[in-house]
Amino acid sequence: MPRTVAYKAQIEHLSVLDENGKLDAALAKKLGKDLLGDEQVLMAYEHMTVCRQYDEVAFRLQRSGRMGTFPQNKGQEAVAIGSALAARKGQDWLVPAYRENAALFLHGLPMHSVLVYWMGDERGSQIPQGVKITPLSVPIGTHMLHAAGIAWASKIRKEDSVTLTYFGDGATSEGDFHEAANFAGVLQVPCIFICQNNSWAISVPREKQTASETFAQKALAYGIPTIQVDGNDLFAVYAATREAHERARKGGGPSFIEAVTYRLADHTTADDASRYRDTKELDAWKAKDPLIRLRRYLEKQDLWSDEQQEALEAKAKAIVQEVVKAAEEMPKPEITDIFDYTFAEIPESLRVQRDTMRTTSLGQDPRQAGLGARAGR
Amino acid sequence: MAVALPTIEIEHPALPRPMRFPDFANWEEPQREGDRVITFREALREAMTNAMREDERVFLLGEEVAEYNGAYKVSQGMLEEFGPKRIIDTPISENGFAGMAIAAAMAGLKPIVEFMSWSFSLVAADQILNNAPKMLYMSGGQWGCPIVFRGNDGAGGQLGSTHSWCVEGLYSNVPGVKIAIPSNPLDAKGLLRTAIADPDPVFFLESERMLGDTMHVPEEDYFIPFGRARLAREGGDCTLVSFGRPVHFCMEAAEALAKDGIEADVLDMRTIRPLDIEAIVRSVKMTNRVVVVDQCWPFASVASEVVTQIVEHAFDWLDHQPVRVNTADVPTPYAKGLEAAYLPNANRIIEAVKGVVG
Ligand SMILES: Cc1ncc(C[n+]2csc(CCOP(=O)(O)OP(=O)(O)O)c2C)c(N)n1
Ligand SMILES: [Mg+2]
Numbered sequence: 001m002p003r004t005v006a007y008k009a010q011i012e013h014l015s016v017l018d019e020n021g022k023l024d025a026a027l028a029k030k031l032g033k034d035l036l037g038d039e040q041v042l043m044a045y046e047h048m049t050v051c052r053q054y055d056e057v058a059f060r061l062q063r064s065g066r067m068g069t070f071p072q073n074k075g076q077e078a079v080a081i082g083s084a085l086a087a088r089k090g091q092d093w094l095v096p097a098y099r100e101n102a103a104l105f106l107h108g109l110p111m112h113s114v115l116v117y118w119m120g121d122e123r124g125s126q127i128p129q130g131v132k133i134t135p136l137s138v139p140i141g142t143h144m145l146h147a148a149g150i151a152w153a154s155k156i157r158k159e160d161s162v163t164l165t166y167f168g169d170g171a172t173s174e175g176d177f178h179e180a181a182n183f184a185g186v187l188q189v190p191c192i193f194i195c196q197n198n199s200w201a202i203s204v205p206r207e208k209q210t211a212s213e214t215f216a217q218k219a220l221a222y223g224i225p226t227i228q229v230d231g232n233d234l235f236a237v238y239a240a241t242r243e244a245h246e247r248a249r250k251g252g253g254p255s256f257i258e259a260v261t262y263r264l265a266d267h268t269t270a271d272d273a274s275r276y277r278d279t280k281e282l283d284a285w286k287a288k289d290p291l292i293r294l295r296r297y298l299e300k301q302d303l304w305s306d307e308q309q310e311a312l313e314a315k316a317k318a319i320v321q322e323v324v325k326a327a328e329e330m331p332k333p334e335i336t337d338i339f340d341y342t343f344a345e346i347p348e349s350l351r352v353q354r355d356t357m358r359t360t361s362l363g364q365d366p367r368q369a370g371l372g373a374r375a376g377r
Numbered sequence: 378m379a380v381a382l383p384t385i386e387i388e389h390p391a392l393p394r395p396m397r398f399p400d401f402a403n404w405e406e407p408q409r410e411g412d413r414v415i416t417f418r419e420a421l422r423e424a425m426t427n428a429m430r431e432d433e434r435v436f437l438l439g440e441e442v443a444e445y446n447g448a449y450k451v452s453q454g455m456l457e458e459f460g461p462k463r464i465i466d467t468p469i470s471e472n473g474f475a476g477m478a479i480a481a482a483m484a485g486l487k488p489i490v491e492f493m494s495w496s497f498s499l500v501a502a503d504q505i506l507n508n509a510p511k512m513l514y515m516s517g518g519q520w521g522c523p524i525v526f527r528g529n530d531g532a533g534g535q536l537g538s539t540h541s542w543c544v545e546g547l548y549s550n551v552p553g554v555k556i557a558i559p560s561n562p563l564d565a566k567g568l569l570r571t572a573i574a575d576p577d578p579v580f581f582l583e584s585e586r587m588l589g590d591t592m593h594v595p596e597e598d599y600f601i602p603f604g605r606a607r608l609a610r611e612g613g614d615c616t617l618v619s620f621g622r623p624v625h626f627c628m629e630a631a632e633a634l635a636k637d638g639i640e641a642d643v644l645d646m647r648t649i650r651p652l653d654i655e656a657i658v659r660s661v662k663m664t665n666r667v668v669v670v671d672q673c674w675p676f677a678s679v680a681s682e683v684v685t686q687i688v689e690h691a692f693d694w695l696d697h698q699p700v701r702v703n704t705a706d707v708p709t710p711y712a713k714g715l716e717a718a719y720l721p722n723a724n725r726i727i728e729a730v731k732g733v734v735g
Contacts, residue, residue, distance in 0.1 A: 122712065138537070138540065139496070139500070140469050141500075170468070171469065176500070201468075202441055203444050203445040204468070204469075209468045209469070332712075335718040338705055338718060338719055339707055342706070350706055358728070
């Protein structure tokens with residue numbers, strides 16, 4: 001028997017808006033004339049600017065000891081916003097890791113919640129009613145299974161809901177990613193896997209993470225339609241997500257999007273990326289900043305002026321100031337709060353611990369336990 | 378200058394040569410002028426470095442251990458000395474590198490696996506609990522698994538519920554593993570040296586909270602045997618049993634109690650598998666009262682096991698029921714004040730001791 005080709009594939013790369021803010025108009029048209037209207041782009045730009053300011057302030061809060069750690073979204077805002085724009089707030093689910101704040105805010109997570117969370121307070125993960133976002137998930141990879149599961153549930157219930165999940169390049173090395181992708185493929189669930197390939201997992205470069213040419217091709221193995229996009233290009237991310245979203249709604253199952261981007265910040269505030277990243281690499285990516293290119297685009301369209309920019313920056317500062325205030329004014333939690341959410345209903349043993357704040361085995365003062373020293377000894 | 382330690386040699390069929398152990402369990406050298414003082418993390422590094430210099434089969438792998446010098450800087454400089462073949466950065470695949478390292482151990486190498494946090498070992502649970510500890514048994518004694526898993530364990534650093542695991546409660550239930558939990562740099566070096574030489578899988582639990590602690594640690598190599606507790610303080614009125622970081626809370630409590638005329642024995646177990654129950658029973662038979670301090674959750678914890686064994690071995694010597702001081706029986710809180718309220722501390726220990734002595 002001759003050798004034949006059993007399977008052949010290629011990975012498409014999508015880029016619509018270049019570094020100089022020049023839009024490939026023909027391509028944009030082909031992607032749909034309603035690709036992104038002026039109003040939407042303006043809104044996205046404003047939102048991204050506010051989030052950039054949020055990042056800067058969060059960083060300073062940490063440096064001045066007012067916050068624990070904080071993972072910045074800086075440089076990756078176009079992935080977050082582009083994808084979140086293509087999803088329906090309050091109807092589609094977002095299942096985040098920890099680096100896509102901008103998407104979460106767009107879907108209704110109060111901005112101060114994320115600060116409260118990173119200030120070390122679980123109440124930051126109390127998601128308001130009607131907001132379809134799961135709590136931040138720091139154990140790498142585990143949340144992708146939840147995303148596949150949520151999507152499966154909506155399929156079974158015949159709900160018109162698509163689940164988007166975010167994760168990094170490094171997260172694809174966890175078994176959880178492969179198991180989630182396999183399930184999503186087999187069950188054909190409406191789930192969009194958004195891989196934010198920022199080239200680094202803390203200090204580990206992508207070459208040490210995988211020998212794959214692209215992250216997008218990993219999805220092929222699970223029978224999932226997949227694409228690589230310029231992750232700093234709002235239009236490309238939006239177009240790819242919208243396509244995936246439409247497919248999912250039509251019963252076409254899951255999709256995978258590799259968004260090639262770069263974190264312009266340290267891994268978290270506990271890190272110093274200059275120790276392992278080349279400044280030349282960083283500088284090259286600074287030139288590809290999604291905010292800069294969007295501003296250039298808006299200017300080219302005569303939609304943006306320096307005055308507007310100034311006003312926006314002032315507005316961003318004011319908003320973030322309010323947000324920080326809201327986070328810091330949150331009353332301190334009560335010590336006894338730790339007992340409130342372990343079970344739906346507090347069991348007797350925990351009630352005793354809570355009332356006495358004693359965590360000895362007896363949950364109370366041993367002298368009063370009624371089992372004290374044996375008489376006659 | 379540090380004095381040479383008196384040592385004994387212990388032979389084991391799986392060891393290339395007899396191992397040297399200090400010949401008494403409770404050795405603590407008084408610090409002298411000019412003595413070398415190093416940190417906990419340096420002590421760990423020294424143990425690994427010495428083992429690697431001596432035995433080419435030993436190597437270190439894990440997330441961020443090479444280029445980054447370890448998430449907690451324990452392996453600082455080791456990449457320079459040993460190169461990327463022996464100090465290995467891995468992808469974020471805990472199950473993957475745990476399993477591969479187990480295979481390496483089965484094939485005759487001696488891997489040290491660093492978990493950035495023991496919390497992340499949970500995604501490698503099948504490998505470390507269902508494979509490593511059973512390999513020898515299931516191969517009818519043919520295939521041992523001389524591997525060390527080490528990393529940060531325990532709460533206290535405000536890392537939230539998912540990153541604050543004290544795995545000893547859960548993992549010590551499994552036969553076939555040895556578990557060391559040092560409380561100070563001196564023990565850390567000697568216990569890690571023993572762990573690496575040990576023919577069985579060893580879980581080595583370090584607290585990120587203590588890595589900066591300093592102490593005089595002899596420059597020369599030494600091994601501290603597993604299963605030999607250290608009597609950290611002699612009292613007589615009550616026995617305090619602990620291991621790892623809470624040993625310090627016990628010492629603090631004991632000093633405070635002494636002011637009220639209550640003198641406590643403080644036993645630092647060093648390893649909980651094997652457990653030096655003899656040392657505990659010896660002390661309890663003199664004090665007749667015992668409080669066990671453990672930073673795990675209370676239910677089915679190491680403290681539960683210790684209390685059970687005390688009851689089994691020394692029931693008639695007890696003048697008061699044994700008491701455990703654990704964390705609150707809830708997921709680890711993230712907020713600072715709440716986390717502090719959740720953990721065992723000196724005040725809770727003092728209260729417990731007064732309860733059993735009074
Ligand atoms: C199971 C698990 N292993 C390790 C870690 C430690 N850790 C936190 S973030 C991170 C790197 C993640 O890189 P990537 O997935 O590329 O996401 P990025 O931070 O670049 O957005 C690691 C190793 C963790 N949180 N959970
Ligand atoms: Mg990354």
